[in-house]
Amino acid sequence: MLASLRSVFSLILSTLLMMIGFGLASYVLPVRSVVEGWSTLIISLIATGYTLGFTLSCIVTPKFVARVGHVRVFAALITLLSIAILMCGLVVDWRAWIFFRAISGFAISGSYLVIESWLNERVTNENRGMLFSVYLITTMVGTIGGQYLVPLGDPTNSSLFILCGVLFSLALLPTALSSSAMPAPPAQANFDVPGLFRRSPVAVVGAFLAGAMAGAWLNLGGVFTQKIGLSTAEGATLLAALLTGSAISQIPIGRASDRMDRRIVMVACGIVGVASCLAMVAFVDASPMALYVIAAFVGSVLFPIYALNVAHANDLARPNEYVEVSSGMMITYGIGTISGPLMVGPVMDRFGPPALFVVLALYFALYAAYATLRIARRSQKDGLVAKTDFQANTMPTPGMEAVNAMNQAIRPAGLVEDDTAPARSS
Template sequence: MLPSLVPFLSLLVSTLLMMVGFGLQSYVVPVRAVAEGWSTQTITWIATGYTLGFTASCVITPKFVLAVGHVRVFVALITLLSIAILLCSLVVDWRGWMLFRGMSGFAIAGSYLIIESWLNERVTNDNRASVFSLYVMTTMVGSVGGQYLVPLGDPTNTSLFILCAIIFSIALLPTALTSSPLPAPPTRARFDVLKLYRRSPVAVVGAFIAGALSGAWLSLGGVFTQRIGLTTAQGATLLAALLVGSTLAQIPIGRASDRMDRRIVMVVCGAVGVAASLAMITVQGSSPSLLYVVAALVGSVLFPIYALNVAHANDLAQPDEYVEVSSGMMIVYGVGTISGPLMVGPVMDRFGPTSLFAVFAIYFALYGGYAGWRIMRRDAATGMVGKTDYQAMPVQPLGAEAAAALQADTADEELIADTTTPKWSNP
């Protein structure tokens, strides 16, 4: 296995370092915002800037890659990450932070797209599952590791912001100096959301709700930990527990969905999400250890549900439509991430931090309930060309399928089908 991973090591090392910086900035920014005395509504507007930039990048970054290539755009985006976090340390004003976080969102989404399209093009049938499972683990380890850097410094001064910029800069080196072959230049990137909705309403609605959930948590999870009185170390552990739960649940959820109607798994995930979210409200104020366990249970469905919807959408697509389908799902997910903080922030301001999970319970109920309703409306479909396999995805899932939008359009249909879905289940 190890020799087959050698061509990807420099890219995976860059990914690890980038995610360490991402994990650090994702926690230090809300912690500093709370320390500044900004309201949850104000922090929500800052988070909205991030999600707007994230979504815009899904459309714009492929055009940049088309113009100058993967490596130049990757270097530019990581540099933009460093600049954005340094600006946050220099200009401590929520309006400026909204702009700077928008820069960060744009850069991180574009970096995901480039990394995943690069991996997607270079994997083979023999190492696909190994490479992508290692990639998902790399993103999780990096994110968790970055969050644990926060207790080592003081968020009220510039030290952690500078450290974050240094980590982003170091992340450039492995990829910038690699001698591995570069991905082929892209020739198109397209999406058609209305066509996608007509074909698979449950996939589109589910992707939007999944985006709202993840956007709300990634933007306001740090605020939640501060407002309920956890220390920075305890808050980092809670955020890490949720990520670990998400990572560990991806394989069993994927295997189950590969063997039955995926909508049934969506219903179950919705029910688990409702129960876990209500449990978080109940145990708030209990021992931190109990909070960590329940947070892991929330995480077990919070992030993996998006991959369920992508897999379901691809079940109903032809092989040459996988790129178009995944690009559309990526946009819907991005719009969902914008709506999440805007919906949840005012509720947290009025009803307190635990209302975050009350809203989560509603979202999960809508997610599972809509899937159940669609089961009654339409029989299970095995797909127009056969059922695809579930693909595990990282914390902010763009997915290798979506990243295929950056790949060359010269491949034939069989190649596209073969390079868009790493398989958890046996062939």
């Protein structure tokens, strides 16, 4: 195990540094936006620029990697990350920030893909679960650690923006200097979202809603903490509590979905989401500790539901279709992340910061209701005998989608009884 960890140490270190910078940027930017007096609608437009760039990179980055290789693309993307955050500190204008954030979204998305596809080349079936668990823990620890750097500086000047640029630049060094063999280019896949919807409507609708909720929270959560009067340290703790809840719930949700109809678990997650979001609205004026606990319950279902949808979609696919299915899910999720801030921002402007959780509760209710409808419309699939493995994912990324698809494609033969059986709609 130690030998396996040594072989990917540089990748893990690059990931840690990049995610510290990401965590810092994802909190300091909303804080600075509030300080500048920008409306929640304007902040939502800035967030939409980020999600547009993020989604576009899912399609474009693999083409660049195929042409010039992982290391060169990663170096270019990290450079773009540093430039974008430094320009945000230099040009404090919301119109410019939309463009800068689009560059950031494009770069961070592509960086995920490069790191994760490279990591996938270094693992085996025996150590895959352990190494990717280390990777996921690293992303969470880095993000939380970056958020706690905010109180160390002053968001009203450029110091924290410069620190972000330094962290992103440092993230390039371990991978650029690594002696590990270059990974093969990631697999190319067609995007057939309509076909995916015909096969598994609940997975596609669920991925869209999961993206909308994640996009709204990741881009407006910091605004929520500022506008309800939390200090930067308290706000960072609330964001950390939500991520911690997400990490803790991965295994129980995954095991439950592996043992029963995954749509029943979707309904349960939706109910938990509705209850916890409404609790946040009801106790928004409570002590910070109470908010931390409620946020952990929100996080316990906010991010894991996407992995649940991916697992369900893969259950209904043949082995040679996993890459295409995962690619379609990735694009659907990306479109959802674009819509989330645009939908929630104007509502927060009109009704106040607690409206964020009112809208999230509505999304969770739609998620549970649609899964219930599909259960009533069609019984649990019986065309494919074995389920695919649930792949935990604390914060969905495009690179992990490619990794999950490749993992499924190389699983041992015999798990699917009839490869030629038509996939069932569910």
